[in-house]
Amino acid sequence: MSDVKVKVGILGASGYTGAELVRILAHHEASIITLLTADRRAGRPFGEVFPHLAHINLPTMIKIEDADWSTVDLIFCALPHGTTQEVIAGLPDHVKVVDLSADFRLFDPATYQEWYGAEHAAQDLQKEVVYGLTELHREKIKKARVVANPGCYPTPVQLALTPLLESKLVHADDIIIDAKSGVTGAGRSPKEMTLFAEVTEGIHAYGTGGHRHAPEIEQGLAWASGSDVVVNFSPHLMPMSRGILESIYVKMTDGTTAEDIQAALAKRYADEPFVRILPFGVTPQTRHVRGSNYVLMGVVKDRVPGRVIIVAVEDNLVKGASGQAVQNMNVMLGLPETMGLEIEPLFP
Template sequence: MTTPLRIAVLGASGYTGADLVRLALTHPRIEIAALSANAKAGQTMAQVWPHFAAYPSLPKLCKADEIDFTGIDVVFGCLPHAASAELLSQIEGPKIVDLSADFRLKDAATYADWYGNAHPAPQLLPEAVYGLTEFARDTLPTARIAACPGCYPTAALLALLPLVERGLISPDRITINALSGVSGAGRSVKEANLFPEVAEAVHPYGIGKHRHMPEMEQELSSRAGREVIISFTPHLVPMNRGELATIVVDLADDRTAADLRAAFDARYAGEPFVHLLPEGVAPATRMVRGSNHVVLNVFADRVPGRALVIVAIDNLVKGSSGQAIQNMNLMFGLPETMGLEAAPLFP
C-alpha cells in the first residue's frame, strides 16, 4: 500500500479551503491530517460547512499555531495575503502550496506597492515557483513553495501566454474584461456582497487598479521579453462560482484569428484540462462548473487586425483549489490529474 501524503489546510473555513478539502477527500493519495480556522477553532467542518456532514472523521478545526507540522508532507495556505506568508515563513519541513497572493510576485517592492504593506517574508520569494501548472511543469517537481495564481490570472494567462510567446499578438494593447461569481470575493461579511446588493445586477470593481494586474503583467512580460502593460476590468456577477474573460487583442502583422487558433491547438493538444472548443463555439461557465477544466476559443473581430479570445474556468477549482492540488501532484511526482478527474457539474 502506498504511503499517503499527509496534508494540513490553513484557512479551511473559507471558500478555497473548503473546496480544497472537498477535492482532497476523493484524492487517493491524500490524508487530511489538520485543518485550521482560528475564528472557528473547536468546531467540526460539518458545523461550519453543512455539506461535510457525511464526513465526521475529518479533523476538528483548530488554531494554526496548534498544529504539529512534524510528519506533515504539504501545507496548503488558504489564508488572506500577508497573514499567509507570515505564518508559512515559520514552517520548516513540509512543502508549501500557497493560494494567497503572497508568493506570486517576484519583487517585494511591487508587492508592497499593490498590497499596501511590506512583504512578510521576502527571503522566501526566490524559492517560490509561480504555479500556473501548464507552464510550470519543469520547475514544480523540485519546488518547496508553489505560488498558485489568482483566478483571473489563471484564465487570462492560459489565453494569452501561447500567443505572446509566439509573437502572434501585439503586447502594446491587451484588454481583459472578466466576470466572476461572488465566491471570488471571499466568505467574509461585506455589505457589497449581500444578496440584495448582488442579485439581478452586475458591477465592475477594482477599476484600473485590481491587485491581479501586476501578476499578469509579470508573467506576460517574462514571456514577451519586454514590459507588457494590460487593461483589466473585473466584474462581479450574481452566481456562486465561475469565471469568464473576454480578451481583445491586436494581431501582429499579417496574422489572423486562425493563426491564434492554430497556436492554441498546438500548445494545448493533449492537455488534460485545457480545451480549445470547436470553431464558432463560445465558452461558458456552465461548461466547467465544479471542475478543473478550462475552455477557450478565438473569434475574429469585425475590426481588421483584431481578435477576441474568450476563456472560462471555475474560479474555485482551476482558479484556486484544483490548481493547487494539480501543483501538489507534480511536486510529489504523482499523475497530474489525480484527484481532479471529476466532470463538470451541469445543470
C-alpha cells in the first residue's frame, strides 16, 4: 500500500457521528484527518470536547466558512439536515463527499419537499448523488463523487427486504417495521425528547405513521420490487445510548417457508463482511453489535400462517452512520472495504 494518505475532513466533528468518525478513522491506516469543523464549539480543541479521544493528534475545530478545501481529498458531512446542501454545492470538484445527513437521500425533489418542509437547494447536484447502502449499491458507489449515507432506520430493513423482494419471496404490500432506537440517534444538540427524565425508565413511540424515514425505506424497497411500496413504520425511543432493533413482519408468497427466507438471506450475504444471518429461529440483540459495523439478522416463523418475522440490529452510530460512511469512503477510493472497521462488538 502507498504511504500517501487520503486527506479527510469532518464537518460537524463536535457531534456524535463526528466523534464516531474520529474514533473509527484513528485505526484507518490509509487516511489522515486534516480538517475538523464545528459551529458553537468552533475554536476549541477536539480533545477538549471529547476527552476520550484527546490522545489523537488532530486539527482544532474551525467554522466551515474558514475551511481551506485544498487541504482535503474527501469530506464527511455530519451536519444537521438542511445545512449540507449549500455547503456541498459550493465545493471544488476535487473533493469527494460522504453526506451523513438526509439532504441527498431522497431522489425525487417533491418527496424531499413533502417530508423536509423546504424546496431542495441543490437539485442539480442531487442527480449525480449515489445512495450509499454499501452492500446494495457498491458498484455505483465505486464511481461516485457524492454519496448519500442512508438513514439509521432505513439501513437494516433495506438489507433484510431487498433480496426477498427481488426474488419475489415476500409481498411488497404488507410490510410492518417496528423499530427501536437508542437516544444518540437524535444527536448531541440538546432537545426536550432526549432529556434524561423523558428517556429513562420508559419507552415511547414517536413519528408514528409519519416518520421521515418511511419515504426513504419506500424508495429503496421500490427499487427492489420494481413498483411502488408503502410501509407501516413505527419508531420508538429506548432508554439506551446506542443501537437499533427492527422487528420486520412480512407476508410470504405462496409456497415460501420461513426457512426459505433464512436460507435466501444467508446465501445473499454469505460473502459480505458486515452482514451476518443467524441460524434459523435465533434473534439478535442490540448489544451483539454495539460499537461495531455489523448488522445481525434472525428469521423466525410467525404463528400466523404465511407470515415471517425478521429481527435485525445495528449500532446507529456505526453501520447506521459513521461506520457505513467509512465503508463508503473505502469503496469510493478503491481501498479494502473493511479498512478501519474490523472492530469487534462491545458485549454486553
